Each structure stands twice: as structure tokens, then as C-alpha cells.
Amino acid sequence: MATIDDVAKAAGVSVSTVSYVLSGKRPISAPTRARVERAIEKLGYRPHAGARALASARTNVIALMAPLRVGVNVPVIMQFVAGVVTRARDFDHDVLLLTQDDVSGLDRVTGGSMVDALVMMDIEADDPRVPLVAAAKQPTVLIGLPQDPEGLSCVDLDFEAAGRLAVRHLAGAGHTDVALIGSPPEVLRRHTSYAERLMRGLRSQAKSSGVAVKVEACDSSPSGAAAAVDALLATAPDTTGIIVHNEGALPHVLSRLAERGIVVGTDISVVAVCPTDVALSQRIPMTSIDLPAEDIGKVAVDMVMARLEGEQPSETRLLAPVLTERESSASGPAAAAAG
Amino acid sequence: MATIDDVAKAAGVSVSTVSYVLSGKRPISAPTRARVERAIEKLGYRPHAGARALASARTNVIALMAPLRVGVNVPVIMQFVAGVVTRARDFDHDVLLLTQDDVSGLDRVTGGSMVDALVMMDIEADDPRVPLVAAAKQPTVLIGLPQDPEGLSCVDLDFEAAGRLAVRHLAGAGHTDVALIGSPPEVLRRHTSYAERLMRGLRSQAKSSGVAVKVEACDSSPSGAAAAVDALLATAPDTTGIIVHNEGALPHVLSRLAERGIVVGTDISVVAVCPTDVALSQRIPMTSIDLPAEDIGKVAVDMVMARLEGEQPSETRLLAPVLTERESSASGPAAAAAG
DNA sequence: CTTGATCGTCGAAGCGTTTCAACACGCTAA
DNA sequence: TTAGCGTGTTGAAACGCTTCGACGATCAAG
CATH class of the missing domain: 1.10.260.40 (lambda repressor-like DNA-binding domains)
Incomplete structure (x- = not known):
């Protein structure tokens, strides 16, 4: 060379x-x-990248810690990753990929000056990685909200607003009994805060809109989804509006409703919280609140780069939810009675 | 520090x-x-990683070029990636993630000595990246088979054997008319060789087993899958055995069959070629030939590391397919007539 | 003309490792 | 006694780049 x-x-x-x-x-x-x-x-x-890194104390690499385990969120994760990688290239940076469970990797890449900055996905309320990166010399941004950000930057969809928006949409269409089919129990147990934030928004808006709300956790398997649907319709038979926040379960929920002879978009309205492409690849195009995973990834990189350049203070950015009406939602009983 | x-x-x-x-x-x-x-x-x-790289000409990083675009194969891709990353750690290496379309990234990471070796996924028959990495000083292994490997190592599932195995399974169960519901047209157009290899195996085994075989390309959307099923049953109404090699379309194919009143596992046998977890998350557990994505990723790393250590020659490894019988396949007409 | 700036270029000192040649030491074997 | 050897340790030369301070030219202002 x-x-x-x-x-x-x-x-x-x-x-x-x-x-x-x-x-x-x-x-x-x-x-x-x-x-x-x-x-x-x-x-x-x-x-030579190494020589450059040695002399300039800059590697032009950022670390991305992503959950690579197979599971429900795979498409979402890929979109985050794609967003991070492409945006990083805009800043002339490459991406070093760490798996979620490789906690010691944080020390390795920060201590060894392998990267200029970090992005971490899937932050839990009380995440053990947060204090580690807070102590590192490299700036970090978190995708998701921990209980205590310790001066780190965070970015996420505003799930609380999304919860409110979903209920407002259904209530506005005349639904008086709504329900959430949510994350799998193990996600709730991990206290990934988005589930809780969504529920908080849901409940507060339900109260002020005067609608009843029922919450059902839901495993992503076909049987889990069927069970959730059955349980929901057994305990709250008047439900006419369902919010589904579980990409993996979504197709199975729709299948189960169909099996029970319930026509989505007519008998029952369904609002999904998921990436647009997932909403569009269901049996009918779903009314949905977009989870803009790729955008969030890009924003994360923008934020971390800003901190790298100037001495920006840390900040938390919650992206406003956007609801797009498609064929899975329609007027509910109150509107029908009125009309 | x-x-x-x-x-x-x-x-x-x-x-x-x-x-x-x-x-x-x-x-x-x-x-x-x-x-x-x-x-x-x-x-x-x-x-300090940079200083170390400078002095030792080793970075302890390998590059992984993966297709991050959203699409059918997302779960498979994630499994490849997970396999590569975890196995790389076993060799004390980290992974730098490049996107498929960032062809100039190859030059950047090889020329700049950012990595010790490369793994590239989703190789097409006449892939423009192959000559680039063949000229690089770092060893590379390809996941998939190009027309001309130019002295590079390759690893993949033996799709030709998989095609034979699937037909043998169906023919052995007494099916005399089988069909393939395959990849989307755009994949075929890209000449990702696995589709062609599977078909070759399919056809050769069909010939020697004396069964008729029909091939239908298939878009991964619900409507595309429905169209493929309809076209198949219109042109080859005697079909009782179907091989599906398209993860995205699989659930929709099953839905369409159900809509048409066809009971999978009784009226028609279906063999899927896909990762096990995909096979298990369908409406019924599918008989399937496993696509061991994670294993392939691991083997890729093993191979590239071997080349890095000693001066191994390049080799091509095709993993033997394994078929697992589950509920979606059963005896066909010939066996029924005999029994 | 001087005096200072400004512009373009250069030399050399790092940056933090690895690794090679060499050396000190205590042994064994002759 | 000495040559020779293995063991454990050291000094110093790379490795390839960035960046600081300095320097000669050119040019405007006084």
C-alpha cells in the first residue's frame, strides 16, 4: 500500500x-x-485508518448496539439500523455493530477508542448500560427512554402522544369502548418504557374523551394473538375499537377476528402502531400510527454528531406521531346512532 | 486514558x-x-485500537456487507448478521457493518485497512463487488454463489440438494403433481443464484422420481401470493404438493389456500424452505427444510478466520439441507390409492 | 522603503502500540 | 574455568498519520 x-x-x-x-x-x-x-x-x-485514528484521536466510526435476537421486532430493528448506517455515511462515518447482550463491548469500544460515539437501541427503564456509557468519553444517544438519562441524549417516538392520538381518532369516530392489544408479557416485564408510555397516553385520553378502555397483553404467536382476542371479546364484548401495538401479533389478531366472523373496518375498527410497510402488508391496508424507525435512527445519528462537533448539551427528542387512515377503521356505534 | x-x-x-x-x-x-x-x-x-492497528497491521475488526433494505428476507438477514457478529466475538473480532449498495465502502475499508477480513451476503450471479474484494489484500467469504468466485471462499445452503430433498419427500409420500411457489420476480431478475439452484434440484429429482412439476414466481404481498395460488390451481389443478420458497409470501399462500377451502396437511401438502422459527409461526407448524441462516453466518466467520490465520486455500462449502416433518404435509393420492 | 499581515508550504514532534535485536543472568556441559 | 544455551527482560525502531510552530514570499499600508 x-x-x-x-x-x-x-x-x-x-x-x-x-x-x-x-x-x-x-x-x-x-x-x-x-x-x-x-x-x-x-x-x-x-x-491508513489506524494511523489516522492514532494521530487525530478520531476514528470516523460510531458504535451501534442493537438487539439481534430473533423476535417480533425484527423489521423495526432493521429499519433503525438502516437509518443509522445510511445517516452515519452522510457524516463520513462507518458503523461498528454490537449486540445488545455484549455489555463488555461498551468498555472495549469506548476504552479502546474504537469509536467516536455510540447509539444504543431498545433502552429499558433501568438499563445497566446507561451508567456505563454515561461514564465514557464518547457521546452517546439512546433510542428509547431510560428512567434516568444521566445527561445522555435520547430520541424516540412520542408514544404517550401516540396513545392519545389513537384514542382520539377512535373516539372521534364514535367508538365508546376501545381496547389495546399490546406487547408480549416479557417485553412488559423488561420495562421497555414505550409500552408504558403508550398506555399512559391511552388512559389519559380515554378519560378525557369519556371512552372505556381495556388492556390486553399479547404474545406474538398465532395462538397468543388468538387468546388475546378471545379474552378481550369475552371480558369486554362491547369493544368496537382496537389498538394493536405488536407487529408480530398483528396478522394473527386480524386472522382471529376474521375467523370469528368479525369484519375489520366495518364491525370493528383497528388502529395499528407499527411501521408503514407493516401496516400495508396486512390482509387489508391498516389505519396506523407510523413508527418511523428509519427516521429515528437518522435523528439519533444527527444528535450524536452534533454533540461530537460543538459542545451541545444533551437533549431528549420525542417525535410527533402521525396517524394515517386506511381501510381498517370506520365510524363506531355512537356516530352510527347519530347518523 | x-x-x-x-x-x-x-x-x-x-x-x-x-x-x-x-x-x-x-x-x-x-x-x-x-x-x-x-x-x-x-x-x-x-x-488504543488505532495504535495497535498501526503497529501490528491487525484491526480485529471484520466487515460485514448486508442488504439492509426492507423486504421479504428481513428475518433471515438478521439471523445471518447475528451469526456473524456472535461468532466474530469468539475470535475476538468486532463487526463493521456496510450496506449492500455502498460499493465504495469496500474500497474504503480494505484500502484504509479498517478491517482484517470481509463477509458479503446476498451474492448475485454476476456480482460487481466480487472482483473488488478479490483484488483486496484482506480475505473474503461470500454468502451465496457467484458465477465466478475468483479464488474467494463461499458458503451457502445446498439449495440444489434442498430442491431434490423436497421433491423426494413429496414423491415418497405419494404425490405425483408438485409445484414450486418461488421468489418474487425481482429476485429472479437479480439472479441471486439460490433460486436457480433450488429449481435445478427440483427439476432433476422430479424427472427421476417421475412426478410432474410446475413453477410459479410469487410476489411477497398478500395479493401476489393469492394470484400465484390461483394461477397454480388454474393451470395445474391436480397439484397436491407445494413447495414454498418465499418467507414473505408463505402466510399469504396459506391464507389463500384456506380461503379456497383447501386444508393444508390433508388436501394438499406444503413444504416450506425457510428458517425454522418462520416455519413454526405459521397458522399450523410447517413441514420445512431449514434455512440455517445463523449457522451459515457462523461458518462464514470460521472460514474467513481460517484464511486469516494459516494460508488456507479458498473453498466452497454447501450445507446439507435438513427436512423436518410437521403438520403441513401428509400422504398424497398415489399412497392413498395404494393404502 | 519599512512594517506587518496574509498566504502557502515545510519540518518535526508527537500519537500508543508491536516487535526485533540484544543483553543479563543463571545453568549445564565440556 | 569457560563456552554455550535458554529464560526473562529491555531499548529503540518502526507503523502512517496530524498538527503546531516557523519561515519565506507577496502585498498593502504607513
Whole structure:
């Protein structure tokens, strides 16, 4: 491999000049720049990343810690990851991928100066990784909200607002009895805060809109979804509006409703909280509140880069939910009675 | 951050001694080793990755190029990735994630010595990336088979054997008219070779088993799957055995069959080619040929590491397919007539 | 003309490791 | 006694880059 020395020699300049041509940190005259660039081109020169990292204390790599276990959220996770990776490239950074359970990896990459910054997904309320990265010299942004962010930046969908929005939509359409089919019990047990935030919004809006609300946890398997539907219709038979916040269970919930002869969009309205492409690939196009996973990933990178540049203070950004009406929701009994 | 100098000073030895304690490349007496280790512990010392890479020409990072676009294969991709990342850790390596379309990333990471080796997924028959990595100084392994591997290592499921196995299973159960519901047209157009290999195996076994075989491409959407089922049953109404090689379409294929009053496992046998967890999360547990994505990812890492260590020659490894009988397949007309 | 800026370039000192050659030491074998 | 050897340790030279301070030129202002 050619080194910066070879380039300098070939161009008849000093190595520092080559370096400045590359970094643009000092003015270089047009002819000199041209000679250097020609030499770089001719030699196929690529700066050695390690040498650069050593000299500049910058690696141009960010770490992304993602849950790679197979499970319900796989498509969502991929979208986060895709958002992070593509946006990182816009800042001329690459992405080092860590798995969620590799907690010691945090020490390894921060302590060893392998990365300039970190993004961590799937934050739990009392996440053991948070104090670790809070102590690191690299800035971090969390996707999700821990109980105590310890001066770290966070970004997420505003699930509380999403809960309110979903209920408002159903109540506005005349539904008086609504229900949530939510995350699997193990997710709730892990206290991934989004489930709780969604419920909080749901309940508060239900109260002020005067609608009844029932909550049903739901395993993502076909049988789990069927059980949740059955339990719901047994205990709250007047339910005409359902909010589903569980991508994995969504198709099975719809199947079960169909099996029971219930026509979604007519007999019952369903609002899904999920990425748009998931909403569109169901048996009918679902009314949904978008979970803009890719955008969140991008925002996370924007935030972490901002902290890397200037000395921005940490901040928490909650993205406003957007509801798109499609074929799975319609007017409920109150509106029908009125109309 | 503490440096190796600090450690050396604290332990009262030279830096080279500290280095040798860390790498184990030279014998160090027990007491000295203990003093050094105590100093490392006390100072919280972590070797600087960049400095290490510069001095040793090893980064302990491998690149993984994965297709991050959203689409049918998302769960499979995640399993590959998970396999690669976890196995890489076993070799004390981290993973740098590149997206499929970032072709220039190959140059960046190889030329800049950011990684020791590469793994590339989703290889197409005439993949433009193959010559690039073939020219790189780092070893590469491909997941999938290009037309011309150019001395690179490859690993994949033996799809041709899988095709044969599926037909043999159905033919053995007495089915005389079988069909393949395959990949979306765009995948076929990209010449991702697995689709073609599966078909080759299918056809050769059909011939020797004396069964008729019909092939139907299939979009992964609900409507695409329905159309494929309808087309199949219109043009080959005697079909009693179906092989589905399309994770995304699988649930919709089953739905459509159910809508048409066809009972899977009784009227028609279905064999899926997909990861086990996908096979198990359908409306009934599917007889399937496992796509061991995680294993393939692990094997890929094993192979690339082997090439990194010794001077292994390149090789191609095709994993033998395994068929597991579950509830979606049963005896066909010939067997029924005989029994 | 001087005096200062400004501009473009250069030399050299790091950055934190690894690793090679060399050396001190205590042994064994001659 | 000494040559020779293995063991454990060291010093110093890379590794390839960034960046600081300095320096010669050029040019405007006084």
C-alpha cells in the first residue's frame, strides 16, 4: 500500500501538504492541490485508518448496539439500523455493530477508542448500560427512554402522544369502548418504557374523551394473538375499537377476528402502531400510527454528531406521531346512532 | 486514558514487557506478570485500537456487507448478521457493518485497512463487488454463489440438494403433481443464484422420481401470493404438493389456500424452505427444510478466520439441507390409492 | 522603503502500540 | 574455568498519520 510519504514524494511536496490537501484544514494553492491529487489518484492512495485514528484521536466510526435476537421486532430493528448506517455515511462515518447482550463491548469500544460515539437501541427503564456509557468519553444517544438519562441524549417516538392520538381518532369516530392489544408479557416485564408510555397516553385520553378502555397483553404467536382476542371479546364484548401495538401479533389478531366472523373496518375498527410497510402488508391496508424507525435512527445519528462537533448539551427528542387512515377503521356505534 | 507507558511505570517494567504480557507472545515470569496485571487493573488500562492497528497491521475488526433494505428476507438477514457478529466475538473480532449498495465502502475499508477480513451476503450471479474484494489484500467469504468466485471462499445452503430433498419427500409420500411457489420476480431478475439452484434440484429429482412439476414466481404481498395460488390451481389443478420458497409470501399462500377451502396437511401438502422459527409461526407448524441462516453466518466467520490465520486455500462449502416433518404435509393420492 | 499581515508550504514532534535485536543472568556441559 | 544455551527482560525502531510552530514570499499600508 502506498503511504502519505509516497504521495508526497510523487507530488514533490511535503507530507504535511498532502495531509492538508486531504483535510482542507489549511489553504493550499490550486496547482499544488492538483499535483497532490494526481499523485493520490495515480498511486491509489488510501490513508491508513489506524494511523489516522492514532494521530487525530478520531476514528470516523460510531458504535451501534442493537438487539439481534430473533423476535417480533425484527423489521423495526432493521429499519433503525438502516437509518443509522445510511445517516452515519452522510457524516463520513462507518458503523461498528454490537449486540445488545455484549455489555463488555461498551468498555472495549469506548476504552479502546474504537469509536467516536455510540447509539444504543431498545433502552429499558433501568438499563445497566446507561451508567456505563454515561461514564465514557464518547457521546452517546439512546433510542428509547431510560428512567434516568444521566445527561445522555435520547430520541424516540412520542408514544404517550401516540396513545392519545389513537384514542382520539377512535373516539372521534364514535367508538365508546376501545381496547389495546399490546406487547408480549416479557417485553412488559423488561420495562421497555414505550409500552408504558403508550398506555399512559391511552388512559389519559380515554378519560378525557369519556371512552372505556381495556388492556390486553399479547404474545406474538398465532395462538397468543388468538387468546388475546378471545379474552378481550369475552371480558369486554362491547369493544368496537382496537389498538394493536405488536407487529408480530398483528396478522394473527386480524386472522382471529376474521375467523370469528368479525369484519375489520366495518364491525370493528383497528388502529395499528407499527411501521408503514407493516401496516400495508396486512390482509387489508391498516389505519396506523407510523413508527418511523428509519427516521429515528437518522435523528439519533444527527444528535450524536452534533454533540461530537460543538459542545451541545444533551437533549431528549420525542417525535410527533402521525396517524394515517386506511381501510381498517370506520365510524363506531355512537356516530352510527347519530347518523 | 492510561497508556501502556503508565502501566509500565506503575509496574516497574518496560513497555515491551507489558506488551508481551498482553499478547503472550513471549514468556513472562509469574511475578512480573502479576505486577503488570495489577497495574493494568488499577489504571483501567485499555490498549488504543488505532495504535495497535498501526503497529501490528491487525484491526480485529471484520466487515460485514448486508442488504439492509426492507423486504421479504428481513428475518433471515438478521439471523445471518447475528451469526456473524456472535461468532466474530469468539475470535475476538468486532463487526463493521456496510450496506449492500455502498460499493465504495469496500474500497474504503480494505484500502484504509479498517478491517482484517470481509463477509458479503446476498451474492448475485454476476456480482460487481466480487472482483473488488478479490483484488483486496484482506480475505473474503461470500454468502451465496457467484458465477465466478475468483479464488474467494463461499458458503451457502445446498439449495440444489434442498430442491431434490423436497421433491423426494413429496414423491415418497405419494404425490405425483408438485409445484414450486418461488421468489418474487425481482429476485429472479437479480439472479441471486439460490433460486436457480433450488429449481435445478427440483427439476432433476422430479424427472427421476417421475412426478410432474410446475413453477410459479410469487410476489411477497398478500395479493401476489393469492394470484400465484390461483394461477397454480388454474393451470395445474391436480397439484397436491407445494413447495414454498418465499418467507414473505408463505402466510399469504396459506391464507389463500384456506380461503379456497383447501386444508393444508390433508388436501394438499406444503413444504416450506425457510428458517425454522418462520416455519413454526405459521397458522399450523410447517413441514420445512431449514434455512440455517445463523449457522451459515457462523461458518462464514470460521472460514474467513481460517484464511486469516494459516494460508488456507479458498473453498466452497454447501450445507446439507435438513427436512423436518410437521403438520403441513401428509400422504398424497398415489399412497392413498395404494393404502 | 519599512512594517506587518496574509498566504502557502515545510519540518518535526508527537500519537500508543508491536516487535526485533540484544543483553543479563543463571545453568549445564565440556 | 569457560563456552554455550535458554529464560526473562529491555531499548529503540518502526507503523502512517496530524498538527503546531516557523519561515519565506507577496502585498498593502504607513
